[in-house]
Amino acid sequence: DTEVTQTPKHLVMGMTNKKSLKCEQHMGHRAMYWYKQKAKKPPELMFVYSYEKLSINESVPSRFSPECPNSSLLNLHLHALQPEDSALYLCASSQGMKSNQPQHFGDGTRLSIL
Amino acid sequence: GENVEQHPSTLSVQEGDSAVIKCTYSDSASNYFPWYKQELGKRPQLIIDIRSNVGEKKDQRIAVTLNKTAKHFSLHITETQPEDSAVYFCAARAAGNKLTFGGGTRVLVKP
Numbered sequence: 001d002t003e004v005t006q007t008p009k010h011l012v013m014g015m016t017n018k019k020s021l022k023c024e025q026h027m028g029h030r031a032m033y034w035y036k037q038k039a040k041k042p043p044e045l046m047f048v049y050s051y052e053k054l055s056i057n058e059s060v061p062s063r064f065s066p067e068c069p070n071s072s073l074l075n076l077h078l079h080a081l082q083p084e085d086s087a088l089y090l091c092a093s094s095q096g097m098k099s100n101q102p103q104h105f106g107d108g109t110r111l112s113i114l
Numbered sequence: 115g116e117n118v119e120q121h122p123s124t125l126s127v128q129e130g131d132s133a134v135i136k137c138t139y140s141d142s143a144s145n146y147f148p149w150y151k152q153e154l155g156k157r158p159q160l161i162i163d164i165r166s167n168v169g170e171k172k173d174q175r176i177a178v179t180l181n182k183t184a185k186h187f188s189l190h191i192t193e194t195q196p197e198d199s200a201v202y203f204c205a206a207r208a209a210g211n212k213l214t215f216g217g218g219t220r221v222l223v224k225p
Contacts, residue, residue, distance in 0.1 A: 031211060040218070042203050042215035042216065043203075044215075045212060045213065050211075055211075056212060090157065090158070094211065096211075097211040098211070100146060100165055102148055102160050102163055105150075105157040105158045
């Protein structure tokens with residue numbers, strides 16, 4: 001059973017819609033991540049939060065807006081997405097930012113942009 | 115930045131045989147190397163990891179070796195079973211806890 005929970009599991013939205021993806025973990029982890037994964041490709045890092053502060057933004061377009069309301073929650077707000085943004089969006093968490101602290105992934109949200 | 119190359123991209127083995135996947139990395143500062151297994155439609159699942167101060171690590175049928183000098187690391191699966199069929203990703207992490215993934219290896223274990 002995954003300890004990183006993502007909702008919704010599937011999302012279909014139009015290019016003018018606004019929606020949010022949610023991620024929750026109750027392992028006491030202080031680092032949380034958003035990844036984007038296209039079919040048959042590896043996950044690509046989008047954002048990293050450490051102690052609820054944005055630590056890394058991998059030059060992601062502003063139509064993706066992350067938010068970390070508290071240490072257990074991570075949101076990804078979506079607005080005016082393009083068809084090429086259709087992908088699996090994975091959330092991950094780790095105990096902290098040290099190199100010996102593994103990242104654990106949620107099941108992802110499969111996003112389709114019409 | 116870090117660059118991780120993974121080979122082969124596909125691997126077909128007979129049940130019971132061994133499978134080996136190899137990765138190379140570019141950043142000598144990378145010090146942590148996890149391996150993830152991803153079944154179709156599922157999340158990447160951490161199966162084993164190794165830190166740069168260790169040369170080899172084993173967990174039942176799975177082992178990972180690391181050669182820091184050559185900047186490559188490998189995953190070894192022995193006595194393969196059909197449930198080992200999946201896509202395997204290697205990754206390397208340098209400072210800042212940023213993981214860079216290899217391109218993935220699709221493993222098919224034929225019964």
